[in-house]
Amino acid sequence: MADAARDLRTAADDLERARERVETVGETQLRRCREAYRELLDLLDRYEGRATGSGDFKAFTEFQGAVATLAEDLDEDLPERETFEAVDDYLQQRRLSEADFETARRKLEPVGDLVGRLDEWERAREDYADARRAARRRLDELDERVAELERLRRLGDADLDAPVDRLREPVGAYDDAVREAFREFRSDAPARELLALVERTEAFPLVEFTPPPDDLLAYVRDHEAGTEPVPTLLEYADYSASKLAHYVDDAAALQRAVATRRTYLRNLDAEPLTVGWPPPPADHLPWLAREYRRVVASFADETVVARLRDVRALADREDYERLRESAVARAELTDEEHERLASGAVERDLRAAREERSAIEDALAAHDPL
Template sequence: MSDAVDRLEQAEREREQARERVEEVGADRLRTCRDAYRELTRLLDDYDGRATGSGDFQAYTQFEGAVATVVGNLDEDVPEYDTFEAVDDHLQQRRLSESDFERAREMLAPVADLVGRLDDLEAAREAYVQARRDARRRIGTLDDRVAELERLERLGDADLDAPVERLREPIDAYDEAVREAFGAFRGDASARDLLDLIERAGAFPLVEFRSPPAELLTYVHDHEAGTEPLPTLLEYADYSGSKLDHYVEDPAALRSAVATRRTYLRDIDAEPLTVGWPPPPAAELPWLCGEYRSVVAGFADESVVARLREVRALARREEYERLRESALARSELTDEERERVASGAVERDLAAAREERAAIEEALSTHGELGDPP
């Protein structure tokens, strides 16, 4: 049995018990009783010390009048009505002492216990709602676990001897070619052209370049230094102020726009345009290659684009997913995971996770959402 189910069922039992205790008296009658109890205890707290002894006579008369009004407004069918009347009688004296106030509080103790049933019900309802939330969170955790176990089971069934080089060779050839072409572009093109290309790549969600900072783009467009290649700009950024004066018109602008962004500029490389290994699913590969082509064509020659087309064509092969599964298994499965699959441990864990999830769903269906409180 799932702990989440146990907690939900326990919360339901406690909520039902609390609800029955309220219904024994009646929720409306209990609320009326609670309102009177709260008002009397407030009056006792407010006037204790002021309406005692031979002190403030006005406070004394206000206090006795307020108590009489609270009790006088109660119907006789209010729970603990006799207790309220007894408290009123007790306090209607010519002179009150501290002990009279304390005695009144003691007399109201049974009322406190009675109206506490409403608080108990509210607490039980909150605990029940929390138990449902916890059960939903547990389902989310189990969904993740089921997905991971299904992945292990699937990869464990993969053919580790499959000829994955049929996929890897064209992918590696493209990745190497695009890295070489981008490296040449990064070293030779103006920083302006390079950053413009990266900014345009932002229109393609699958090309994960970090967008150039606005101040950097403005600088390379508005200053002559923007026509220099990126490595030159980075070299300038390391110059002292006096040395930089000989190379750029506005050293301060370069330091502000470029020197403060060395890390971003140095990290610019071709990785956002590589396919990588293991490759993506067949359904994703054509989309990925399509977006890559839109960017790659802006700096690489036709030979690189041709290699990218070869990679895209891989997704049409019937063997693609089988080979990809083998590649994933080789790359991602540890020896321990392979042993767990082989021993049946993954299969057992998967069955247990599915069973627990189904039990929680059934419990949530059986013990539904709460309506308005009684």
């Protein structure tokens, strides 16, 4: 695995060296020199095929004139100005060959090496920015890693012999009761009433029903078939068009709205209203129970609501978190995780992750963004 802190420090050092090499000459001076260097290379490339030998005399004179003008226009203090002038002098011959163009390029190599400092600096800036981004990404990964290892360590400290049935029994009793109540409601209530209830749960963020599709909701609201329960509508959806015409006023509308939504209707159950096992943390359970009660009370009898109150009361137990941690540990810790906890591997990994995270934070603090 890459060492993000080391890579960032290395990139910072490379950037500083590159910056110093540029400042030794001067950034502005180097940029002017690079512009002239590139312009002269471009002239060599464009005219090499036309200004050589005894070919295009016009191109030959144009080329020599352009090179002379470039050399004459150079600032007196331009780095490597003498090299440009030397190349100009060399190219002012009565006849030029391809070898002369290659010689001119070789004579320009010192200029290329000098202006290469700018390229080196620009690459170093990009590498440094990349290294900072990589360090930030690694820091996010380590935050998640540390949180997971701390969770494992916490679960490893849980009392696996704690009497979790004190929580399991009321939670299980409520979950079973609400499932049965919802099954009855789904079987007997008009589909428009059931789907209206599901639609209203969008006001309760902790009740995670999938909202009814708009076309299905519109159909059960606007057609007489919406007074039938969901199982009946699903049965209708399997009828042929001719048979369906005996049961509904618009067979095609039912096919469009219901037949295409079979999966949604078949999967509609009480799971979004169950607490589940292991139960949520104590500070979350009261909010969950509060939203569940607003929904459950609209279709279930008082015994189901009473069981939900029993679940809500669990959060007030002094031993709730201890019992819950035991339940979570039993439910979530794998055999491998038990072994890693027992061997000390989790503690070692946690220490290493924290040290790496600290090193990256120090490196980011020590080296400013561009």
